[in-house]
Amino acid sequence: MSHSSLVPFKFEFDEDGTVTVWQTSEEQTRRVEDTSYRPRMYVTTTGPAAPSRAETAGLLEELPLVDAVSEVQRRPSWRRDSESVLAVDIDGPPSAVSRVARQLHTWETPGTYRCFNVDFSPQFRYCLERDIDPTPPSTLPTLSLGVDLMDVSNPPLDSIEIDGTTHTGSPTEILDRVTAAIDERDPDVFVVDTAELVPTLFEMADVYGYDDFTLGREPGWTQLAGKSTYTSYGRVGHSPARYDIPGRVIVNRANTFFFDESNLDGCLDLVERSRKPLQELAWASIGNVLTAIQIREACSRNVLVQWKSWRPERFKTMRQLHEADRGGFTFAPDVGLHEDVHELDFSSLYPNIIVTRNISPETVRCDCHDRDDVPGLGYSICDEPGYLPDVLEPIISDRDEIKDALAEAATEAADPECIRRLEGRSAALKWILVSCFGYQGFSNAKFGRIECHESINAFAREILLDAKDVLEQNGWEIVHGIVDSLWVTPMSDVEQTPLPELCVDLSESTEIRLEYEDAYDWIAFCLMRDSEAGALTKYFGRVRGRNEYKYRGIECRQRSTPPFVADAQRDLIETLDTHREPEAVCERLQYWRGQLRRGDVGPDELVIDNRVSKRREQYTHATRNVAAFERAATMGLDISPGESLSYIVVDDSHETADRVRLTAEAGERYDTAFYDNLLIRAAVSVLSPLGWREQRIRAYCAETTRTTLRSFASK
Template sequence: MGEMWIFDSRVRESIELWVKREGTERIRVPFAQNFYLHLPDPHRYSEMLEALAERYTVEECTFRTIHGEVGGYRVGAGREVAEAIERQTGFAAELYNVDIRQDQRWFAENDLVPCAYQGESRFTPDFDCPLAVMELRIEGDPSRKGEAGRVEVRGDGMEETLTGREDENLEGLFGLIASLDPDLILMPDADLWTSRLLKKAGEYGLRATLSRTGRYRRVSSRSYWSYGRMEFKGGALLPEGRVLIDTTRSFNYREGGLRGVLLASRLSGITPALASRFTPGTLVSSYEVYGALREGIAVPFRKRDAESGRRVDTLRELDRGGMIFQPVPGVYTSVDQIDFTSLYPSIIVKYNLSPETLSRPDLHGFLPGVLEPLLELRKETKRRKKSERGYEGCDSILKWMLVTCFGYTGYRNAKFGRIEVHEQITCRAREILLRSKEIAEEMGCRVLHGIVDCLWVQSPAIERLKARVEGEIGLTTECEHFDWITFLPMSDGYGAYNRYYGRRSDGILRLRGIMARRGDTPPFVAKAQEGILWLLKGAAGLEEVLAAEEKARSRYLDALEGLASAPPDELAISRRISRLHYSRRSPEASAVAACLERGMQLAPGMEIAYVVRDSATWEVDLPWEASHIDLAYYRMLLGKAWEEVAFTFDAIGGTKGGGGGPGMRNTPPKGRRCCSSEVCD
């Protein structure tokens, strides 16, 4: 095949590949669909087998599954036939390689991956990208009716801005795409714009050049439940022969940048267009499927290793999730965070946890085998990104893939998952965190907080603690030193598990779970809190923190004053909607009604934004229509944001406490403490 670099593929009668070689080429390779069939009692289905053999190729064979060799048949047909076999055998037939992507399968069987030259390792963060890239931005909101505005195009050393009428701009845009002929287009809201651009092109009689062939592949939108909440995945039109990445909606692009998306594509054996649109969970699932196919392991169509019946108390005992040590709310100085690197995947690898090793621990498990190189690559990128920021994107995408690989073991449809593996992973993790806490306490450290894979400790010798934990547990850890850290309380006064902020010794503030980090905080409030916290960035000690109190309070009061004149966009609250019909009044219900009245297409799981006009009746406006705001409501939000910062001043012993603003307590909440290794016991 020569030195080709595949960046797009389509499955029709043959597999069409879009490759970079000398230039850009489209090549077709022959391909025949087939799947594996195992029948527990073949004689019983002899008539069905004969009928199959009359129409399709049916070869007797043995094939590998993660549980070992299986005897059966290779049937030269597609999914429809496989499903007919299932029905005819009353679901007794075991089917493999039915619902996998045929281009991915072809890549695996030919030792190829997209975005890599043949023979190149996919487990490296250093790789070429020979694609011609264009950046494109269209002014306007594609989710609302109206004309597309100004068009900015950048690529191949040129920059052009089109500022004419809509039809002129689109004609110019399609002309630029045709002349520059990019292989990859980066565009904000691309998946919303594409269908509109095609429709507009039809209306103006223009030839849309987004696709190299004029054809597009449709990816449907869908709403689904994930971790107890409704999510929405928007649809897309994927142009043929060109990679189009939606830089706004692609989680993987936002987290990993272009190199992150390309690495995901290489690892998972799927095109970069899909790699940019998949969730990290689907990416890791694709990665596992590709790994199986590459090793010649057949991928089951339906899961057959269902969980056996167990008593509820047994389940309760086994399925407990991660270990948490609750912090005492307060401000602590000289704190070290000791964090296990990719704990759950490391446990899978170290303890050989896989569906087939539950009953046969002597086997080398499929999951550990497939995850080990991913884990090693993550360690490498994590090490390299400390000195070269260019590796951050690759590291981030690997982090997300590894984070989700654990959850996938408990997913009911995971091809290589089993809930018992999920339970064993969390069980080992709890033991590890508990033992690490014991080690820390044996070494005279004070454990302040612990959550699943990390501990916060006040330690006289963190390097010795790290070495002992690593030596005894056998997993790698990372340490970060905080000059001070604040653990915030919950409403009942007990320490919150995931709401804290602190200053690392390198001067960086780490914020978790507070209003500046929450997705539903209005930008104005988030920025105000960030601005206040910024003052603490230079405060290495508690005295310096206290010294910043007056300035901080003044910033808070400035923000309060500025609320009335803040632009509505800055006050928009973004929330994910779980349904379209609400029985009670709520801001989400009002916002959904407003969107539906304006003919906007909504689906559960979508995120909508609104500005609160009256919190007593939950009347809201869409941000672009808002002219009035409920000032008291926004003052309350700002007050909450201030309270999270003021807690630190109170706890250290600030003279003015947290009082002074709307929604503020004038006395510190109970249970606040100031504990430091120097000043507190």
């Protein structure tokens, strides 16, 4: 096999600037050293008192980390033409670029020096500057290693899961098993439950004299980043420590969005689009990958990427401010149980608005037009093609083709492996499209702009309201609508135009495909928990023709709900479907409550999985999370904000660690009253569309003396 069939997929950096490039194919893997690579940043100066380019170049050349400075032609922003800027080549690893930029920002007054192409992740930077496609073969050999978090926190390990099979034994036997699996598989990718497994295995090898133990293709391991806590959209998250081993990619299940939401094929699709190598893409956020795709487009247009973005809003009138702050379209749900309901969805509404309306940071409120293009806002949109539509259009088109292929596969005896690959790619692209709208309003977005965010919302409102008018004029009543979806039911005593026909007409008039998503025998829209208003995203219903139910926003869809309660709620919905009577649901509820009282529920079915938002000492109230924190501390577990705690409530009357028990601890006891309250809450969600709230449900359950089969028989 020729070396040309080898594909670069992993890149490692030494402090002296040497890059080790690992290349793979279906038959072999090899390493190549690149000693000539010099990461590059760009610098311009602004302000009347700013030094000239020549003076700035002279100052930069004196810095010890700077290898060379030259003048090149680049565009400092999307709205500017090419001009002379300074290209600064760094003598060191990619991390040295930020050090130079930070030092430069200490010179002169803030804003005098503007730095570009600074904060790229190392492997992505290398591929971008070397014009390398790091997409490996889809047959990439992979090895999965699973371990319990409790075991990693209290080494040595006495068990480990390798490719789904659990192995137990002494520490040296565990190391033998891992070594044998590596020798047999020679993986390019490790998929681990927690990256802490890497230092744990090496420490075990040191303690027990297991000579020459290695996980990589060469000895040793490196910590790339420590663990950290972050806040995103008001939600606290946890980023675990990241580790590296020579010649192999580590995918940490505790720190990977795309691998969990899609699969390896979905990740590799995004690697090809973003040029972000697999190891970096695995831990990257949606916005991080979207930014990488946008940076590739910027580079193709000779546009630099500003380091610290600063985009002041343009002046707006009071009317514009009022209209711009309205957000997306919502049509309050008609609370209740509705029969013969149809769901219609605009396919990728916001991304398609961006593409069809040419919305981009450099096109909205351009300087070359003075028109009222954006409904209600009066913004103009330039006729020149925007970069953001060029970024999104291939993603939208490819996902539409994948969805069509999946629909075709569903009608024939398709290869399950082919379906799995298509589903992975579709899921990965979906998340990129989902994020592109919100990213325009994100203050730290490299290429975001609030006017784009406002324009997308304005077009979305107009499209949904126009669709509502057309549907109502053709005999269809709107029972709910939100963002890009509408639920309709036939008007009584009015002739209806067939929905497929209306979908075609609306798709043509809006230039965005309106899809007939589902038909429901019935659908129920829930009340908000402490209000008489309808909840926008809480509903459930029976899908017509598929003998299945759809659940959205209710307890059985919530991550923290114990499996027992989720199963009970789904069963109550089936009971409602069968009998359509609140009384029948309450009687069935008694069956589940009886299981609790008799102690017939296994501990695994009562686990609550909650994400903690603060450190233990920062909590001021004795919550269940605090109790779980305290138990974790006594067991040697270091839980950081953003991580999850899994526990069972054993005595909710306590305010100490005795209130809960972690899932890793043995025991069968649980607090019956606490879990009974969770069952009642789940029943309220099911019966609130019929007007029954908690007080009425409890009263019926307490007063009824009639015993029926539903109250004790299992299904």
